[in-house]
Amino acid sequence: MRAITEFMANHHRCCDGLLVAVEQAVVSGAWERARTEFARFQDAMRHHFTAEESLLFPLFEQSTGMYRGPTQVMRGEHGQMRQLLAGVASALDARDGEDYAGSVETLLIMMQQHNIKEENVLYPMCDQHLADQVDALLPGLQSQIAGEERVPT
Template identity: 65%
Template sequence: MHEIRDFMANDHRACDRHLAAAEQAVARSDWALAKVAFAHFQEALLNHFAAEETVLFPLFEQSTGMYLGPTQVMRGEHAQMRQLLSAAAAALAEHDADDYAGTAETLLIIMQQHNVKEENVLYPMCDQRLADQLEALLPELQKQLAEHESTST
């Protein structure tokens, strides 16, 4: 049973689609669309981080007693990605395709590495340790992630 892993990995893919839309708009120099697509991506990614940091990670830490383990590493990577989000947004505001492309590429690489760790290590650990809490946990994660869906659709 991989409910948490599948649920959160699906949200990773949704974030990826938003980033791809922004990159395609930048490639066409459609700055207005790029800003909108990037704003959707940024909001989706930040909501994903919030769902993990306020719901999933605290439950995992309480269940395992591991407060300085994988969740701490993930939080550190989230902070790094937040900085890159800000840099990419600034490049978009200046219509600087080169700066945006470099920052977005760095962000994408970090996201891919981060997602692999979550999907192959942390989420399976969560599925194992939090299986008895899924009935309450999944709706709470969905609620946090839906914050984006309600503002972007």
């Protein structure tokens, strides 16, 4: 019963792969390609955050009654990563290699420590508490991560 953990962790690895493409473009001096690859990475990250904030976290909160606990911390970290994503985008726009290297390093560590918390603690608890809703939940997460559904604003 690790369906949520495996699905979401797999998407974390997909995002890692997209970030690698940005890094490789920057190292080879292909700034335009780096911007294109970064836009793909940024989209994937935003869709991931949206899937969690609009679907997974509310269900977890309803199921456990914990509205101000770990999901709140994760939302806060999403906010910090959104700021870091904007910082990396500015560095790429300015073609500033040094600023890019520092911003992307910070983003990578922030992102990975966030992923560790989710994969080791939060997702396993989601698997435990949302076991009877997994069949309905996974297609919803899938379509939001693929960017097919927009959350009403």
